[in-house]
Amino acid sequence: MDLNRYLGAENIFFTVTVITYLLSMISYFIFFLTKKNKVGFAASVTVLTGFALQTVSLVIRGMGAGRIPLTNQYEFAVSFAWGIALCFIVVERRYSFRALGAFALPVIFIIVGYAAMQSKDIRPLMPALQSSWLTIHVSTAVISYGSFGVSFALSCMYMMKQKLKGDFFDRQMPTLEKLDFLTYRVISFGYLFLTLVIITGAIWAERAWGRYWAWDPKETWSLITWIIYSVYLHVRLVRGWKGKSAAIFAIAGFICVIFTYIGVNTLLPSVHSYVR
Known part of the structure; x- marks a missing residue:
């Protein structure tokens, strides 16, 4: 698969991720206002789905670039939102704390929205970035x-x-x-x-x-x-x-x-x- 195909596949997964996080945010708002368990369960499933899609998007970009996808504004913004989603999911599951989604998902959505406005071009790494310390x-x-x-x-x-x-x-x-x-x-x-x-x-x-x-x-x-x-x-x-x-x-x-x-x-x- 050439680079353009990787980027095309990544773009599809990223777009669906943004839509999924938007649906999850709306679901958490509804749950917060109504406290209907079915809505809360749907919100949790939706954010897990968005997290999985976002993970796939990052993996595809990494495969296309031949490196860890953490070296420009777009990649770090996507990873930043991924990190918030991961931490939120852990807290929600550990403490059964779904109402937090009404406050955490807007942050995630804003950051993936910021990522969407950045250039998605993949460029060769400058020498300073060609280090194993980058990943850590x-x-x-x-x-x-x-x-x-x-x-x-x-x-x-x-x-x-x-x-x-x-x-x-x-x-x-x-x-x-x-x-x-x-x-x-x-x-x-x-x-x-x-x-x-x-x-x-x-x-x-x-x-x-x-x-x-x-x-x-x-x-x-x-x-x-x-x-x-x-x-x-x-x-x-x-x-x-x-x-x-x-x-x-x-x-x-x-x-x-x-x-x-x-x-x-x-x-x-x-x-x-x-x-x-």
Whole structure:
């Protein structure tokens, strides 16, 4: 199969993925409003289907490119959404927490929508990217950013439940304490992988450019993001910091993640500007 056929097949699977995530998002909204178990079950099945289709899309692109599909804006955006979907599915199954889909699926859909606006061209890798560290570094970023995306959804749910009280929201959402704890657990997991992102990135930079750190905009904003989540975990563990302030901090952290990924590549000159 030549490259054009691979790209054609990938485009079909990607398009169906976007449609499936849209249907899943709508289903989760309906479930959130009606709490009908059949609708919730359908939403869960639909997001699993979208995740499977997205996985196939990534595999096909990787086969066509002859490399891991994580080297430009389009590929990382698709993988970013994949990471959020994976983390969400794990949380939903682990805690039987379907209402979270009404908050997580919009994030996934927006990111795959952003991916759809990027160039899908496959180009030869520049020398700096021809390294086995690419797979480790970017894969850990996908898991880390995916976890932070779910923590963002949990924090948004926390803020809504705190402001809009009543029987309806009490039925549809876990307690504030459980939402706060789940946010902490997910951020802790993402923070571990973000630390690995920075470490593997430094090792890769030394191999590619002969230095571990150069205060490149991407490096700087990755460090800022790491510091934000470090502060979140520190004040929670040392001072027992919880509640609304912690939720706002988690939301700010994810905004920083988005700027690190999109804003830096779009607005700031960087050696990472090849990720387009």
